[in-house]
Amino acid sequence: MSINQSSNPSAPAAPLALYVHWPFCVSKCPYCDFNSHVRDRIDTEAWRTALLADMAHEAALTGGRPLSSIFFGGGTPSLMPPALVAELIAAADRHWGLADDVEITLEANPNSVEAARFADLAAAGVNRVSLGLQALDNEALHFLGRAHDVDEGLAALDTAQRVFNRVSFDLIYARPDQSEADWQAELERALGFGTGHLSLYQLTIEPGTRFATLVAQGKLTPADPDQGATLYELTQAMTGAAGIPAYEISNHARAGQESRHNLTYWRYGDYIGIGPGAHGRRTGAATLRHKKPENWMGAVERNGHGTQSEEPLAGEDRAREALLMGLRLAEGVDLDRIAALSGIGIAQLVDERTIDQLIDIGLLHRKGAKLQVAAAGMLLLDAILPEIVRV
Structure with a gap:
């Protein structure tokens, strides 16, 4: 969870942004090091107790300021039980109070299993969903290590747009061998869905990932930087003409559809992070939760919170x-x-x-x-x- 706060003590209390990190994945992920977080069984009651305790600890330090946003992210938060999502939202409301126009976002994979839960998650209080479509091409999805195909992803998008007030999805471009014409056709199709927010990222090779290994083995050649620049300029031109311009280098939105939660980060408001591995910034300090789920859980049981470190920021x-x-x-x-x-x-x-x-x-x-x-x-x-x- 995260929180956004004014740095001026004499100013009115600024609203907060809250981030809940759910670390568990349903399958191995080619982008992160959370492969060890794949679980067949999760003790939901134990996680409920721990997340509520971690939240209460932060609330005791930051109470009196309304929440402007809540963001459920991490592994596969759309597989959190909707009842748990509802309880966390209710607890946040009790601790801080929710702004009248609070934005409550949940990250989801675009597959039929998760889409079937969208209505229950909306009933729990989620009013915005961020879908990891990542590509509108089946070969590209296979390359990116995604379990869904294009048809399943678009079916999930259709469900999301019927259920939630606000929807965002992401695409990754500048993939190996992706031509300008390929990306133009893919982005034109994406813009045709009328979604209010798009996150459009160039493929980057992060250390420790499967892609980095393939590059080191000579089995993958990243896109040429000049090609990436050409595709970036095409992206700006097409999204601008469609009325969904970039408000951040990789994020595009129709007027009023910007991610309020992410704007808290980019505008350098205070924020609180709870759950394994979550970062926070509050009252001039940087906070970090234990990353490994078992270590975080043990810390909560011992101390009432999962904080690994809290350091004043110069x-x-x-x-x-x-x-x-x-x-x-x-x-x-x-x-x-x-x-x-x-x-x-x-x-x-x-x-x-x-x-x-x-x-x-x-x-x-x-x-x-x-x-x-x-x-x-x-x-x-x-x-x-x-x-x-x-x-």
Whole structure:
């Protein structure tokens, strides 16, 4: 779970965002190291007790502020019993209170088993679902290690759009051998579903994954960076023309359909994470839960919470995180706000000379304390950030 909080003690209490991490997967995942978290049987009652205790611990430290969002993520949270989801939502309401327009999101795999539970999850209080479609091509889904096929995924999407008020799904592009025409046709089809939010990610090779092993063995050749840039520019043009522009480098939404929960992260609000491996940021400290489910459960039984570490964040750390997260957003960052929350002057936060140079060539925009990466600069974001962030 996570929480969003103002850094100014004299300001009105800011709303919070809550993240619940459910670590269990139904099958081995090619993207993460949670393969050991595949379980045939789960003691739901023990997990209910532990999650409620972990939540209560954080609530005691952050009460008095309403929740603006709740996000159920992790392994396969859509296979959580709907009654447990409902109980966690009710407990969060008791502890903090829910905003009138609270966003409650649950991640789901797009298969028939999970889609059959959507109505019960909606009745439990979930009002937004994020589907991991990942591709609209069966060969690509096989390559990505997904268990569903296109027909099953689209059937789940259809169910989700009938059941939930808000739906998002993700696609991965810049796959090996994917042509511009291939991606154009796939994205055009995706845009035709009328979904309010899309997460469109380029395939990246993360250390320790099956893909990294295949690359090391010479069995997989990643897409050329120039090809990735071409597909990125095509993506921006097509989504913009369809009225679902990027509000973050990889996330696109119709007006009002942006993920409020993720905006808490990107705008550097405080957030609380509960459940195995969950991270948090609250009242100037970074929190981390035990990652292994058994270790987290043992910590909750011993201490009443699953915290592994809680470390104060220096001003430099807070400023760096706020800049690196916020500059991913189309809206950019308010340098005055970051200076205030970190206690570091703007001249020490960013390299003014480099900023002026990047403005001159159209990669950045600045108006007063408002700094934004221009659309042309987003392609070069990984190169730009180290040049302008000084902390």
